[in-house]
Amino acid sequence: MASYLITGASRGIGLELVKQLLELPASQVSKVFAVARNVEIDAIKELVQKHSDRVIPISASVNNTASLEKAVESVKGKLDGQGLDVLVNNAGINGLTTGGIKGMEVDQLSQILDVNVIGVQRVTAAFVPLLEQGTQKKVFNISSALGSFALASYIADMPTDAYIISKTALNMLTLRWAQQYADAGFTIAAISPGWLRTDMGSKDADLSVEQGVSEVKRLILESGKEKNGKFLNIKAAKTDDMMWEYDGKDIAW
Known part of the structure; x- marks a missing residue:
């Protein structure tokens, strides 16, 4: 049995990941802590009603240290x-x-960095003592292929500079944690979930949120210490209308 904590669990990738984890048997996933600023939304309430013994809503904001301490x-x-x-x-x-x-x-840059990078640092540092007591010791940071230096030339004209910068910084933060906690038995990696049809991703994205999150879930379940410090890509069949390739191979930083 394993316990999971998911931030940003009120919508999009986070909410769908909570749902898909709860579809697994309790012998595999014992508890899911769904962390969000607002846990009073209907989608989370419905999950609590259906899985009252396994899903636990936690109200906190990644850019508020006091709320994370609570x-x-x-x-x-x-x-x-x-x-x-x-x-x-x-x-x-x-x-x-x-x-x-x-x-x-x-x-704008400051706000996005505060959530996407500093927020990850706040959360990881706050929960690492509990992770050290866990049996799996896994940390996965949801990043983006947009943050890869190797792919930078392909997205030079994309008008999301602050977001791209934040994901590149997040990748280095991931790598620093992975290097420094490898000897403690941790698996710490970044995952690019693909361009998904969420509120953030838009209706024009490559994949449905269900398909992308299913792959994210697979990577979380299957990745062991051999994936520590890696930048993981999901796997999905290529179609002509896709912008990105999802070959399941590690992404170059």
Whole structure:
């Protein structure tokens, strides 16, 4: 049995991942902590009604240290003396940049970095003591292929500068954690979930959220220490209308 904590669980990838994890037997997934600023939404309430003994809503914001401290205590109390097994840092925000890099507002960059990078640091640092007590010691950061230096030339004109910068920074943050916690038995990796049809991804994206998250779930379940410090890509059959290729191979940083 494994316990999971998912941030950004009120919508999109996070909500769908909570749903798909709960579809697995309790012998495989014992508890799912669904972390979001607002856990009073209908979708989370429905999951609680259906899986009252396995899903636990936790109200917290990744850019609020005090709320995360309270969240740690809540999770600790619900683990009944056990450790936390898997952390998925999924919470993130996006934003368009008008006028190119010169026109990128410093306030926008600061806000996106605070959630997408510093937020991941806050959450991971807060929960790593519980992860150290867990049996799997897995941390997965939901990143994006947009953050890859190797692919930068393909997205030079994409008007999401602050978001792209944040995902590149997140990748290095992931790698630093992976390197420094390898000897402690951790598996820490970044996952590019693909361009998915969520509110953030838009209706024009390559894949449905269900398809992309199913692959994210597979990577989380199957990845062991051999994937520590890697940038993982999902696998999906290529069609002519897809922008990206999902070959299941590690992405170059």
